[in-house]
Amino acid sequence: MTTRRPTPSRRSLLRAMAALPASALVLGEMPGLLGTALAAAPPSGSATRYTIVPFLDSNDGTVNVYQSDDATDFRLAKSAAYTPPANRIRDASVIKHTNGYYYLTYTTHTWQDPSTTIGFARSTDRLNWSFLYDYTVPIANLSRAWAPEFFVDSDGSVNVIVSCSTTDDEWIFTPYLLRATNSGLTAWTSPVALAGIGKNHIDTFVVKLGSTYHAFTKNETTKYIEYATATSLAGPYTISRTGNWAGWGSYREGPALVQLDNGGWRIFFDGYGDGTYYYSDSYDTFTTWSAAKGLPAVSGTARHFTVVKETVTGGVSLPRNVTRSFRSVNYTTRHWQTQSSLLNLPVVTASSTAAEKQASTFTVVAGLADANGYSFRDASGNYLRHYSYRARFDPNDGTSTFAKDATFIARTGTTSGSARFESYNYPGYYLRHYNYQLRVEQCDGTELFRTDSSFLPVTAWA
Numbered sequence: 001m002t003t004r005r006p007t008p009s010r011r012s013l014l015r016a017m018a019a020l021p022a023s024a025l026v027l028g029e030m031p032g033l034l035g036t037a038l039a040a041a042p043p044s045g046s047a048t049r050y051t052i053v054p055f056l057d058s059n060d061g062t063v064n065v066y067q068s069d070d071a072t073d074f075r076l077a078k079s080a081a082y083t084p085p086a087n088r089i090r091d092a093s094v095i096k097h098t099n100g101y102y103y104l105t106y107t108t109h110t111w112q113d114p115s116t117t118i119g120f121a122r123s124t125d126r127l128n129w130s131f132l133y134d135y136t137v138p139i140a141n142l143s144r145a146w147a148p149e150f151f152v153d154s155d156g157s158v159n160v161i162v163s164c165s166t167t168d169d170e171w172i173f174t175p176y177l178l179r180a181t182n183s184g185l186t187a188w189t190s191p192v193a194l195a196g197i198g199k200n201h202i203d204t205f206v207v208k209l210g211s212t213y214h215a216f217t218k219n220e221t222t223k224y225i226e227y228a229t230a231t232s233l234a235g236p237y238t239i240s241r242t243g244n245w246a247g248w249g250s251y252r253e254g255p256a257l258v259q260l261d262n263g264g265w266r267i268f269f270d271g272y273g274d275g276t277y278y279y280s281d282s283y284d285t286f287t288t289w290s291a292a293k294g295l296p297a298v299s300g301t302a303r304h305f306t307v308v309k310e311t312v313t314g315g316v317s318l319p320r321n322v323t324r325s326f327r328s329v330n331y332t333t334r335h336w337q338t339q340s341s342l343l344n345l346p347v348v349t350a351s352s353t354a355a356e357k358q359a360s361t362f363t364v365v366a367g368l369a370d371a372n373g374y375s376f377r378d379a380s381g382n383y384l385r386h387y388s389y390r391a392r393f394d395p396n397d398g399t400s401t402f403a404k405d406a407t408f409i410a411r412t413g414t415t416s417g418s419a420r421f422e423s424y425n426y427p428g429y430y431l432r433h434y435n436y437q438l439r440v441e442q443c444d445g446t447e448l449f450r451t452d453s454s455f456l457p458v459t460a461w462a
Contacts, residue, residue: 084106091107174198207257335360
């Protein structure tokens, strides 16, 4: 493509009353802990699965489980999936451990109350959870322990980073590090403050790339998400980006990052001031970010979550180096067809001309930018690509831009055997028909969009 995509906070309420999460993710594959998080599309027959377990804007006594195959279109997997036996559940962080269990850690009290414990729960399937225990964070004169978030380091150690305040100033939070000392995650080292980030920072999230720890943390004074780096998990960190450095605006909290299938990094954060949950992407080691967009479906419902990414079975199985035609799921007489280099969706039947049938037949090949993805050639050897969001066929010019424009990741469609084709370099954008023309458009989380973007591979017309 030539065109590139360029309610009050709980803390605010606390401060108002007074005046009257911490987390992390490690780059690469962490077997059994974070699932496969490599920068590649899932292989044929497999699917990417992103899971979040947020508490609800309307209820901090329970959590829902949502899952997505693209980190954009999250769908409800189970409502009220876990309710602790006492107290509340907020700011839930989720991982998959080496023992095969999923674990949650969470804030145990609502924002009005002192909260010296963090909770733990466990599940075999992400959907049904069992309470494990509440852990009292051993900090002298502790007032509140908020937003505990798992961090699995590159050595396999399991950590929790938790934001804590003391009774001498109960609204000033500092991030502390705990490290598990057993495989059951029931014993922890003494808390150590993350050096360099300092007081009045909350919801610290760390991504490790190589030997560098990259921290995203909310400055509770300015309400901006700041950025810092260190060579050790415990610090010292150097904060190098402050204010509106990424263009996300203020009154943002709960940052959480995950790596996408195309190698980019996506940050999610809670825009609590306007009731929107946002996401933004980076492809240059966090230097620049795309404009923040509202997350479909869960905005206004989900609050403060982290993401666990896995590769699971059950994805699209579409053979390569074969010819296929592609039929619309909701307009079952209409098929992809090349018309003057553009991809449209006309009616194609047995009585169609030989030329029309040939124009509706495509060779499926390995993705030009990612061999686990897909590219499509027409009879003249041109490749399907997006250009100014329109789907069209052009000769391969050998550039990286063309390869990315012409690569699509197959996601499961709305009917058996069907597929949705996500743009490789515009995550969350899908081939979708509108007025019988094919474009790449951003998923809006509706069933209509999912159906309009689902196509069934069928026997080639020619």
